[in-house]
Amino acid sequence: MKKRRFFALFLVLGLLVSLLSVPASAFEEIDVDARAALLVEKETGEILYEKNAHEKNYPASITKLTVALLVFEAIDAGQLSLDQPITAHESAFEGLSIYGSTAGIKVGEVLTVEQLLQCMLIVSANEACNILAEAVCGEGNISQFVQRMNERAAALGCENTHYVNTSGLHDPDHYTTAWDIYLITRALMPYEKFMEICNSKSYTVPATNMTDKPRELHSTNFLISNWRARGYVYRDAQGIKTGSTEEAGHCLVSSAVRGDRQLVSVVLGAEKITLADGKSTLTKSFSETIRLFDYGFDSFSRREVVSADELVREVPVALSSEANYVVAHPAESITRMLPTELDLSELTRDITLPDSVDAPIAAGDELGEMTVSYNGTVYGTVKLLALSDVSASWLLVARRDVADFFSRTVVR
Numbered sequence: 001m002k003k004r005r006f007f008a009l010f011l012v013l014g015l016l017v018s019l020l021s022v023p024a025s026a027f028e029e030i031d032v033d034a035r036a037a038l039l040v041e042k043e044t045g046e047i048l049y050e051k052n053a054h055e056k057n058y059p060a061s062i063t064k065l066t067v068a069l070l071v072f073e074a075i076d077a078g079q080l081s082l083d084q085p086i087t088a089h090e091s092a093f094e095g096l097s098i099y100g101s102t103a104g105i106k107v108g109e110v111l112t113v114e115q116l117l118q119c120m121l122i123v124s125a126n127e128a129c130n131i132l133a134e135a136v137c138g139e140g141n142i143s144q145f146v147q148r149m150n151e152r153a154a155a156l157g158c159e160n161t162h163y164v165n166t167s168g169l170h171d172p173d174h175y176t177t178a179w180d181i182y183l184i185t186r187a188l189m190p191y192e193k194f195m196e197i198c199n200s201k202s203y204t205v206p207a208t209n210m211t212d213k214p215r216e217l218h219s220t221n222f223l224i225s226n227w228r229a230r231g232y233v234y235r236d237a238q239g240i241k242t243g244s245t246e247e248a249g250h251c252l253v254s255s256a257v258r259g260d261r262q263l264v265s266v267v268l269g270a271e272k273i274t275l276a277d278g279k280s281t282l283t284k285s286f287s288e289t290i291r292l293f294d295y296g297f298d299s300f301s302r303r304e305v306v307s308a309d310e311l312v313r314e315v316p317v318a319l320s321s322e323a324n325y326v327v328a329h330p331a332e333s334i335t336r337m338l339p340t341e342l343d344l345s346e347l348t349r350d351i352t353l354p355d356s357v358d359a360p361i362a363a364g365d366e367l368g369e370m371t372v373s374y375n376g377t378v379y380g381t382v383k384l385l386a387l388s389d390v391s392a393s394w395l396l397v398a399r400r401d402v403a404d405f406f407s408r409t410v411v412r
């Protein structure tokens with residue numbers, strides 16, 4: 001009886017081990033519930049996740065990132081300054097929906113460039129976009145500014161972006177992609193003032209020439225502020241911009257820093273749903289971004305896939321009496337973001353080397369190259385170099401030269 005119990009226990013333990021042991025090859029990506037999504041490691045630019053990243057989508061107020069880029073570049077050029085006062089002209093309010101996002105700026109009101117940026121990036125004020133556009137291109141020249149937005153996006157490599165307005169209010173011909181948004185965001189992130197503003201939970205605009213009291217701005221980004229909604233704050237999040245229209249759905253560009261790693265995410269076309277209690281709602285642009293960040297931080301780590309010190313292969317050497325082969329090694333090490341559970345032995349190495357090489361050979365001579373990949377994703381290509389010098393034998397070289405001479409057709 002004891003033997004039977006022991007055997008049964010042994011079988012149960014064996015089944016548990018087989019169920020709990022997940023091989024590295026079983027690593028699977030998450031499926032983000034949105035029309036498009038992208039997750040990139042900022043330092044290396046490596047893509048950790050993408051879904052329809054090059055598919056055209058409506059960006060809603062994510063559009064305002066391009067406005068911000070042109071404004072900061074105008075500041076760099078000395079055309080504007082952060083403390084420069086700007087008067088809101090009536091032309092800046094033309095065509096804006098009364099239902100759109102606003103900071104309550106009035107015609108004739110004077111705010112500084114920085115205050116207008118706060119209004120545009122923290123509460124997504126549509127009128128602030130047009131006021132800034134006119135500050136750059138002149139009163140009544142918003143269409144000219146929009147053209148510059150398109151030109152700047154194209155210069156950044158955005159191949160599927162076209163703007164019709166500064167605010168992101170819906171127009172069938174106003175579109176972009178998750179990848180293009182990442183390119184624009186990447187160009188903006190070096191501006192410390194931009195990151196400071198878009199990561200602000202709130203901002204107080206002082207009283208102006210047309211207001212007696214300060215106005216409070218509270219961020220629309222639930223990942224950094226719980227003023228508008230609770231349950232979304234992500235402690236590692238830093239900015240960046242929200243956007244939503246009926247046609248675009250709920251969109252969010254965000255970044256997160258944990259330790260020495262920073263991730264940038266883009267989520268487009270997410271839904272806002274009512275939960276089972278019939279009262280609570282879930283805005284998936286935020287919840288799916290949280291899933292993306294957790295996935296990126298928890299499932300990936302920076303790992304060395306190729307070491308410059310490793311000995312890749314021996315290559316036969318001709319015309320030398322000193323050595324029969326020379327060892328090929330990588331010209332440099334390659335470090336990449338890889339799934340933490342991935343067994344590095346599963347990486348595919350495509351090595352291109354000649355069947356043999358002729359002496360003389362100097363250490364560092366290029367012999368071939370090696371490409372490292374996994375499941376079709378290439379993680380790097382590196383040159384393969386000779387590890388050591390190999391001298392040629394004058395006798396073997398002379399014998400080869402004589403043989404070559406007498407093998408010529410004209411000599412024969």
